[in-house]
Amino acid sequence: MTTATSLYPLSTRAAALRSSDVRELLKAAQRADVISLAGGLPAAELFDAEGLRAATRAALETPAAALQYGLTEGQPALRAALEARERSHGIALAGRSLLVTTGSQQALDIVARLLLDEGDVVVVQRPSYLAALQTFALAGAQCVGLEEDEDGARVEDLETLAFARKPKLIYLVTPFANPSGASLSLRRRQWLLDWAARHQVLVLEDDPYGVLRTEGEAPPSLMALAQDVPGAAAWCGRTSTLSKAVAPGLRLGWLLLPQALAEAAARVKQALDLHTSSFAQEVAAQYLAGDRLEAHLQRVRGAYRERRRALCEALHAAFGDALVFSEPEGGMFVWARFTDGTDTRVLLPRALAAGMAYVPGDAFYADAAPRDRLRLSFTTEPPARLREGVARLHAAWQATRGA
Ligand SMILES: Cc1ncc(COP(=O)(O)O)c(C=O)c1O
Structure with missing residues (x-):
């Protein structure tokens, strides 16, 4: 063949x-x-579908927003709605910036292109989200896995793992990992942030599934916790998505990064796709502004x-x-x-x-x-x-x- x-x-x-x-x-x-x-x-x-039909109709009332080229960082209405959602989960936005992405998959690609050179080390959990492994491989990086148990990735192993190079990135799906379903415990979240701040390694928290919690209490996100760990806010990024909450066909996610890194990330995104579909973003903004979610x-x-x-x-x-x-x-x-x-x-x-x-x-x-x-x-x-x-x-x- x-x-x-x-x-x-x-x-x-x-x-x-x-x-x-x-x-x-x-x-x-x-x-x-x-x-x-x-x-x-x-x-x-x-x-x-009914809610999204109404949101689509409403979005088309302003063709200059929905059908025109838009800003690389995202449509202002959707950015504001997503920022409000993140703030409502205890994430302070001072010193950080939110970039709308084409699904959180693109957020992973942007971070990979932003940070990784051939041979760089990315720490992931074991097992890992397959498409993230592919993204890091495409960037030329080597993935090193942290074993998982009931409390999520065994981040303490960062102290003992032998790395060929100092890791550039730690990528973890924090609640309900894909595939294991494990969630990173509060104690491990705090330990990890302290480690990342001391070693100056960026932690990227991927949270597509937190919105699907049906039982139990969610620990604060890494990004919310980073505000209270000295030095950690500068070393914490976060991505999430509307794929599980609304619909994956919208292809809408977002990436939150410390300001200086976010500006560089926007330049990377500009080279990738100029911006995420303004039409999808305006539909989502209309939908989130309603009371159906x-x-x-x-x-x-x-x-x-x-x-x-x-x-x-x-x-x-x-x-x-x-x-x-x-x-x-x-x-x-x-x-x-x-x-x-x-x-x-x-x-x-x-x-x-x-x-x-x-x-x-x-x-x-x-x-x-x-x-x-x-x-x-x-x-x-x-x-x-x-x-x-x-x-x-x-x-x-x-x-x-x-x-
Ligand atoms: C852990 C994880 N991250 C990211 C994604 C990508 O989601 P999307 O690009 O649809 O936002 C998925 C999709 O299933 C996922 O499981």
């Missing part, structure tokens, strides 16, 4: 990019007969809680001690480990043949990966289909054991 790599002189970095397992897998999982717990998608039937979020959280419960109960009932996982207090994923040595790569084709899909855990590691994990998303299927998906997974698992 002719591939792009064999036919065209691709750049070394592009040629080295692994194709995303998740995306390849989603292709097979799109078969109508497959119950897919593989994707990391919000539930499409819960989108507030909270009711929408309550609906979404209620549905996700019910689905998560259904999935966890079905997994417990079907697998007992053969599968261990902890139920997260929010987010979109359950991360589970087989205790009988089942290889989730080997199991996957059988699961697909039985009519269900998941993501094998080794897809989320940049280096040697355990083969006994899997990520299950509970957001896109109603409880009965989740139960059926687990029944199919169980049948496939039993078949491999019998084989």
Whole structure:
């Protein structure tokens, strides 16, 4: 087969990019007969299309804002709305600046281009969000992983890890990590900020899932805490997104950085895309100015809680001690480990043949990966289909054991 790599002189970095397992897998999982717990998608039937239709109409009332080129930093109305949201979560904006981005994925790309040279070290959690690993790889960086436990990434290991170079960036998904669902504890947040301030390494907090908390108390964000740790505010950045709260199709996220860095980030963004879609931004600004978001979020959280419960109960009932996982207090994923040595790569084709899909855990590691994990998303299927998906997974698992 002719591939792009064999036919065209691709750049070394592009040629080295692994194709995303998740995306390849989603292709097979799109078969109508497959119950897919593989994707990391919000539930499409819960989108507030009516609210967004009204917001679109309102945005088009001012074509000079919605349809014209806009500012690299973002449309003023949306920036103000996002800043107000961040302030309401205890984040002070003095000395910081907010840049609207094309999803938080672009925020990761901007930070990577801003800071990373070939061979630079980025500290990530292990397992990690796959597309972040790809972004850092594309920037030529090496990722070094911090193991995770129930309290999130073991940041204390920063003291003992041997780095080829001093890290330039620490990237962590702080609440409900993708894929593990783990959240960084308050104690670790404070420890990390103190370490980052002393060593002058930028910590980038990625928070797409905090908005999907259904239980428990959220610790303050790293950025809010950084205000109280001497020297830390200058070494803390944050990105979040409207993808999970409103809709990923808007492709709207934001990046908060210390002022001096934000100005350099805006120059990087200008070179990438001039600005994020002004149309999408004006629609979002109209939507956020209305009164529908909270009711929408309550609906979404209620549905996700019910689905998560259904999935966890079905997994417990079907697998007992053969599968261990902890139920997260929010987010979109359950991360589970087989205790009988089942290889989730080997199991996957059988699961697909039985009519269900998941993501094998080794897809989320940049280096040697355990083969006994899997990520299950509970957001896109109603409880009965989740139960059926687990029944199919169980049948496939039993078949491999019998084989
Ligand atoms: C941890 C994490 N960060 C960032 C993103 C990117 O989100 P978006 O670009 O849609 O804002 C995702 C998407 O699933 C994610 O899981």
